Each structure stands twice: as C-alpha cells, then as structure tokens.
C-alpha cells in the first residue's frame with residue numbers, strides 16, 4: 001500500500017503535537033504476568049523517562065506503546081493505549097499504521113551497514129510503503145539528518161555506507177531513519193547504553209533538540225540521563241512474585257528531589273537496582 005508523503009516533524013505545528021496515554025495496561029508472556037495495570041500520561045512535546053530496576057517491565061511497556069509486544073509469540077495484554085484519544089488497539093486499526101506514527105529506536109544502533117547513509121534514512125519510507133519523488137526524497141533525507149543532529153557530519157558523504165560511521169553517529173542515523181516517516185511519537189529503548197560518554201551526550205543533545213517537535217518516551221538505567229533529558233518520569237518496580245507496576249510518576253525534577261514513595265527515593269539515590 002502507498003501512503004502520502006509524511007509531514008516532517010521539523011515543520012510540525014507545536015499546538016498539534018500528539019501525546020500518548022496508557023490506561024490500565026497489563027501484560028503477559030504466556031502465563032507470566034509482567035505488568036499490572038499501568039496507567040501513564042506521556043505529555044505531548046515532552047520527554048518521558050521510564051526508570052526502574054532490571055526486569056520490571058520497562059521495555060515490555062515501551063513495546064506495547066507501538067504494538068510490537070504482540071509480535072512476540074505467547075504475548076498478551078489488556079488495557080488501552082490512547083494516541084490522540086484513540087486506542088491504538090482499537091479493532092480494525094492496522095499495526096503498521098500505528099508503528100509509522102509511533103517510531104522506535106533500539107539499544108544497539110541497527111543501520112543497514114552496507115547501505116549508504118542516504119538510503120538508510122530513506123529505508124524507513126520504503127518499509128512504511130511511503131512513496132516520495134526524487135527531489136522531495138533528498139530534502140526529506142537532509143531534514144531528517146538535520147533533526148537527528150547528524151547532517152553536518154555526513155552531508156559530504158551521503159553515499160558512503162552507514163556501517164562506516166561511529167556508534168554514536170549510527171545511533172543518530174537510526175533516529176534520522178525513524179524521523180523520516182514523520183512520526184508523532186518516538187520511543188527509545190536505552191538508546192545510549194552501547195555508546196561512550198561523548199556519543200551519549202551528543203544523542204542527548206539530539207533528544208533535547210527534538211523535544212517540542214514530537215513526543216519522546218525513553219527507557220534509561222542512567223539516573224543522570226533521566227534528569228538531563230526528561231521532563232516527566234515514571235518509576236517501575238516488580239518483585240519475584242508481583243508484576244511490574246508504576247510506583248510513582250510525575251515531573252522529573254520533583255520525582256528526584258522530593259519523591260513521595262520511599263522506594264522511589266531509594267532507587268533514584270542508588271540504594272538498590
């Protein structure tokens with residue numbers, strides 16, 4: 001199927017940004033319940049950080065937000081995820097359309113290594129079935145690379161392989177690839193965990209620049225990173241016999257400086273996890 005050309009987010013009207021909201025989301029892998037009634041508003045144009053110890057369900061929750069959870073054999077879920085007040089799980093809604101509007105960047109940069117930088121950016125369009133003319137394609141590639149903060153580093157070598165870039169550059173290339181289809185939401189699953197501190201700061205700068213242009217949800221184990229990049233934050237916790245839940249959520253500054261729940265205080269101060 002062919003869709004119309006996406007509107008690059010760089011030109012999006014900030015008044016029309018989309019937020020995301022989960023309502024009472026529970027999740028299972030087979031009979032193993034891993035999330036229990038997670039309700040969270042992820043405000044439009046903001047960065048929301050999901051924090052919590054390993055295994056508490058952050059990545060599962062993130063994958064539920066763009067219908068990737070259902071791709072796992074035996075996976076199930078309950079609840080609603082509202083994008084523009086409409087459930088992304090509404091009967092008849094196409095997962096591919098949801099994933100075009102809600103993009104995902106993974107832990108390890110995963111560009112097509114032998115494909116050129118330009119083609120890597122454009123590859124998302126092809127996968128999404130979006131056709132663009134040559135002239136518009138070049139502009140879209142430039143816009144996406146600029147938005148991802150990579151244009152100045154690669155503008156003179158767009159036809160060289162994506163695999164030749166540094167790890168941090170590859171991650172920004174993956175961000176550009178996601179941005180090319182004009183998503184409303186960008187999900188990021190520990191996007192800096194494979195990067196050195198300098199590359200991490202560069203990706204964080206990109207996240208800061210994207211804020212206000214689209215809505216971002218990021219999973220991070222790095223408490224400093226959560227404080228640097230996010231405006232809202234949710235703390236997840238699970239134990240051996242209870243599925244992951246949100247203990248506390250709210251403005252990042254408040255969650256770190258004045259947490260309500262003692263478990264949040266212990267976690268953000270590094271006393272466990």
Ligand SMILES: Nc1ncnc2c1ncn2[C@@H]1O[C@H](COP(=O)(O)OP(=O)(O)OP(=O)(O)O)[C@@H](O)[C@H]1O
Nearest residue numbers: 029032034052053054055056057058059060061072
């Ligand atoms: N594909 C899968 N099949 C079965 N169980 C899974 C699968 N993926 C995750 N789980 C289980 O679901 C629970 C939540 O895992 P998840 O990866 O969402 O947690 P997390 O908080 O993101 O952890 P981490 O911070 O280590 O990435 C864990 O008990 C995990 O073992």
